[in-house]
Amino acid sequence: MERRCMGCMEMYDEQFEICPHCGYVHGTPPKEAYHITPGSLLAGRYIIGRVLGFGGFGITYIGYDQVLETKVAIKEYMPGEFSTRMPNQQMVTVYSGERAEQFHEGMLKIIDEARRLAQFQNEPNIVHIYDCFEANNTAYIVMEYLDGESVKELLARTGKIPVDQALDIVLKVISAMKKVHEIGIIHRDIAPDNIYILKDGNVKILDFGAARYATTKHSKSLSVIIKPGYAPEEQYRSRGDQGPWTDVYALAATFYKMITGVTPEDAMERSVKDLLKKPSKLGISIPKGMETAIMNGLNVRIEDRTQTMDEFEQELMAAEVKEKVARQRRADVGKIPMWAKIAAAVGSLAVIALAVIVMTFNFMPKLEEYALPEGKTMVPNMVNQDLETAEQMGNEKQLQVMVQSMKYSAVIPEGNVTNQLIPTGTVVDVQTEVGLEISRGKEKVVVPLVQGMGQEEAVAALEEAELTVETREVDNEYFAPGSVVSQSIEGNTTAVKGDTIILEIAKDNGGGDPNIMVSVPMLEGMDLTEAQQLAREDHLYIYTVENEFSDTVPEGAIISQETAAGEQVAQNSTIRVVVSMGREKVQMPGVETMERQAAVDALETLGLTVTIEEEYSNTFREGTVISQSVAADEMVEKGTSVTLTISRGPAPQRQTQPARQPQTQTARQPATQAPQTQAPAPTQPATTAPPATQAPTQAPTQAPTQAPSNNKENLINNQLGGIGAQ
Structure with a gap:
């Protein structure tokens, strides 16, 4: 018989697990836990296949229309900011409150737009819409599949x-x-x-x-x-x-x-x-x-x-086209420009409220009408950039980029910026510090070791670890019927929260005679596989009650058995055992950006030893962790040594010869100024000495023009300083 491939919707012989057309493996779980499982039926008509793409607003699946007998693409409206889905379910869960309102507003928009776009069935350059409907508490658009x-x-x-x-x-x-x-x-x-x-x-x-x-x-x-x-x-x-x-x-x-x-x-x-x-x-x-x-x-x-x-x-x-020259209006010095109000508010909590007001009343376009004054810069968009790129962007804008924290993100790749504490487009002083939040990637959890356990217990343990479970039966003579033969993700490792793990469950293959009594062998200390083979000789099964860490019993060996060696039991009985997982392991925490002592305490509490190294850094605060030698979320044995690299802050600036030149000039200035400036201005500060040396040669040309320039700067500075009073 033939089956339909959920990767390409072509038919092929079901004796093969891999599609000869596209290479899709039959039974492959969805890429994300909130995606619909391939093979599901939608609206009683459309078969859902693998995911073609997904983002912040929805998921697109390959599908098959059983009525028209053709491939289709099915777009599911599912904005991650307002909704989610439980694993192995089709129904979408919408968050409550204001987000529910926004979700439904968007859903109505997408349905209305799809219906309007459906009228362009004869337009060759617009993707054709075949169907649009509501189901599973959300909306779907069925459109032509593009190859x-x-x-x-x-x-x-x-x-x-x-x-x-x-x-x-x-x-x-x-x-x-x-x-x-x-x-x-x-x-x-x-x-x-x-x-x-x-x-x-x-x-x-x-x-x-x-x-x-x-x-x-x-x-x-x-x-x-x-x-x-x-x-x-x-x-x-x-x-x-x-x-x-x-x-x-x-x-x-x-x-x-x-x-x-x-x-x-x-x-x-x-x-x-x-x-x-x-x-x-x-x-x-x-x-x-x-x-x-x-x-x-x-x-x-x-x-x-x-x-x-x-x-x-x-x-x-056209052969000739008139260039549309971008126009800019001159800023009126007598008025307070919008950028000045924004700049004056940066650095206080008021900037948040001000930014909202500015955006609400559409004053943002005014930003480009004013050339930024000296000492001001605009914050660039660093979200979703890697740290090195973000640092370069900050340097180009004369900003200090500082990593403030790290957090898990299901959207932003590991190592990229998830958030910046000063919004894009904000006008600030040069050398302003812009705090960044960096992605740790998707959150990971420890996968329990469930091999040898009963199906019900194994599923419960995995679901408690926030993993999605799928099961399938297999023939295996060594495992008790209904117990786990294998797990697709190895136990005592980590996996992304919500990942699907496939359990193979042993079928009941018969054999053995429950009327025949046999002696239970000594299993303690034996490797589990060897013990299974030995027990099977007498038609007995090994059933793992629990997996435990042990410093003395090797990993995979049996620590204890509930039925003592030598006892008489019927064939097909199960011998319950506890199996060693070896030396205890812990999930390595992510301590980057933490204060030194807090990071050390967190690691030592888990039984890890800590070594400290230090280096200069422009992007991590002094005394915080820049990096760790063992990556976050790795499983490591207790006692493992972890090296933390701690920031010493920015490298000190060396004093070079040019830095001493002003001192030399200052020493020479009194000799040149004495006849003209020292007597009438004995209290003049040292900082005004350079203008004084220029006065004899530049006064005829600069004196008339310099004063108005200073007055203009003073006027702007006075305006900026008075914003708070307004």
């Missing part, structure tokens, strides 16, 4: 795409987006990963973002949602003025990435200082008109940007 690769995957292989090929892709996307914009839908997430190139060369735009907008208007996870480089500045604001121009920016950025291989700089950073180079400056051979069209579409300010897809298309195809 090909995304532009992101193509770029990963090739680095760049020839201009003519990239233009063909962009024009097809424009064709689709013009029709979508006509009915009032904005994509909001055009990027290389959402443009798909089929094997026949056709282009599809997918993953429209109306639900993303609905679920994030109150969300704090903006930095994770927005794709830096492709999102225009209005998407950084909760009520930004979004429209067709928003998609124009994203598509122009995608075009730029395709032909240059370079992701455009973040829109919020460009709003302060625009360093984006034209493609020709990066060595790309491109018609002048087309290059201008791309740069017009990438203008930061909405009013300076290409407004519609029609206009963008016309400019791309």
